[in-house]
Amino acid sequence: MDLYKLSSYDYKLPKELIAQKAHIPADECKLLYCKNWKLKDLIFKDIKDLLSDNDILFFNNSKVVKARIKGSHDFKQDLQDDNIKFIIIWQNWEEKHCKNCEILFLKKLENNIFEALVRPWKKFKIWTKIKIENQNKKYFFEVLDFTSEWRKIKYLGEEDIFEVLEQIWKMPLPPYIEYSKEKESPYQPVQAKKEGSVAAPTASLHFTKQLFEDLKQKWVEQLESTLHIWIWTFKVVDVEDITKYDIHSEMVEIPIDIFKKIFEAKKLWKKVVAVGTTWTRILESLPYLYRKLQKINSDNYQKIKNDYFDGLELKNEDIDKFIDWDIFIENDIIYFDTKLYIFPWFKYKIVDKLITNFHLPKSSLLMLVAAFMWFEDMMNAYEYAIKNKYRFFSFWDAMFIE
Numbered sequence: 001m002d003l004y005k006l007s008s009y010d011y012k013l014p015k016e017l018i019a020q021k022a023h024i025p026a027d028e029c030k031l032l033y034c035k036n037w038k039l040k041d042l043i044f045k046d047i048k049d050l051l052s053d054n055d056i057l058f059f060n061n062s063k064v065v066k067a068r069i070k071g072s073h074d075f076k077q078d079l080q081d082d083n084i085k086f087i088i089i090w091q092n093w094e095e096k097h098c099k100n101c102e103i104l105f106l107k108k109l110e111n112n113i114f115e116a117l118v119r120p121w122k123k124f125k126i127w128t129k130i131k132i133e134n135q136n137k138k139y140f141f142e143v144l145d146f147t148s149e150w151r152k153i154k155y156l157g158e159e160d161i162f163e164v165l166e167q168i169w170k171m172p173l174p175p176y177i178e179y180s181k182e183k184e185s186p187y188q189p190v191q192a193k194k195e196g197s198v199a200a201p202t203a204s205l206h207f208t209k210q211l212f213e214d215l216k217q218k219w220v221e222q223l224e225s226t227l228h229i230w231i232w233t234f235k236v237v238d239v240e241d242i243t244k245y246d247i248h249s250e251m252v253e254i255p256i257d258i259f260k261k262i263f264e265a266k267k268l269w270k271k272v273v274a275v276g277t278t279w280t281r282i283l284e285s286l287p288y289l290y291r292k293l294q295k296i297n298s299d300n301y302q303k304i305k306n307d308y309f310d311g312l313e314l315k316n317e318d319i320d321k322f323i324d325w326d327i328f329i330e331n332d333i334i335y336f337d338t339k340l341y342i343f344p345w346f347k348y349k350i351v352d353k354l355i356t357n358f359h360l361p362k363s364s365l366l367m368l369v370a371a372f373m374w375f376e377d378m379m380n381a382y383e384y385a386i387k388n389k390y391r392f393f394s395f396w397d398a399m400f401i402e
Helices: 042-051 160-166 202-206 209-217 256-269 277-296 298-304 316-322 365-375 377-387
Strands: 030-035 037-045 055-061 062-064 069-070 087-088 095-096 101-108 113-119 129-134 137-146 151-155 192-195 222-227 250-255 271-275 328-330 334-337 355-358 398-401
Touching: 030 042, 030 377, 037 377, 042 209, 042 398, 055 277, 062 222, 101 160, 137 160, 160 334, 192 222, 202 355, 209 222, 222 277, 250 277, 256 271, 256 277, 271 277, 277 298, 277 316, 277 334, 277 355, 277 365, 298 377, 355 365, 365 377, 365 398
Parallel strands: 030 398, 055 222, 055 271, 062 192, 271 355
Antiparallel strands: 030 037, 069 101, 087 095, 087 129, 101 113, 113 151, 129 137, 137 151, 222 250, 250 334, 328 334, 355 398
């Protein structure tokens, strides 16, 4: 088996195993426990019995925003309920209703300017204005710039763009889940705080407030940070040689003292538990960020300098490849973009245990898991999960890998 070939990461999944609804309560879904090549069937809240005060849980606190808006096919004159009147205003001020027009928010750039995917993209030309009407309210936007893939759009009102999204836009559920309004709430993690994601950190969806409290009672330390997940997380790898794949970047916010916390954890032989692939990507990006700060900012490097990170062996070309030079530090928070790409033969440096969902075939997330637990063990676990009717993807069941 050539682990650098995309075809190696394909598997057949019966359609009925793609969960369309979240499990209620969330912490009573199935949990496949994987340790020392052995598999065990549990329910998710059993995880409190698998963790101790020797473990540190790392959570992504990014909040999913209501990022999709689409013109209604049929709308009443008074525009009640969810009916949206989507109007394109051309440069000659001609207005045209567009029932098939759609905007998908990708990320906030500055103030009320954001990147978005649009369709049909030909209608969203530069300087085109957009009027959205809903329940006697009007919202105006303008296209500032564009590429063949996305548009730069500005909201022309005074409210913050996230407030506007919350009022009339819809949550962008994954493409394999049929949308309904009642599915929005279960798609928001209970620990979510900072708006910015267009997809949920799905491993976190299994945690409840009670489970958090139970873990706290066991003195399991819980730390959080932010990685805003963009729509590219659902993109499958599109090259047969996976080493040639140009993975998407994601924006991260971390407290500068996280380097000290990890150093202290490793010194005490504590185990770092990543809740989801997003936190895995954050944690495994830190050694490269550490070296980048060493190169460009001696003052901040002196704040984080420690023996554990100094002792890690990294390739210089990987430091520049994975971490962009555009690093911003304010109030002891580090803001940076990561392009870390994890696939088999990647050497994990921070994460000891992983809580995750079952991932799409041919996805970079599947490759990340294969690198963590060895490819053959992962494929055996997936085969076992399919045979035993586990539910796959964003909603429903999970894995805990030691």
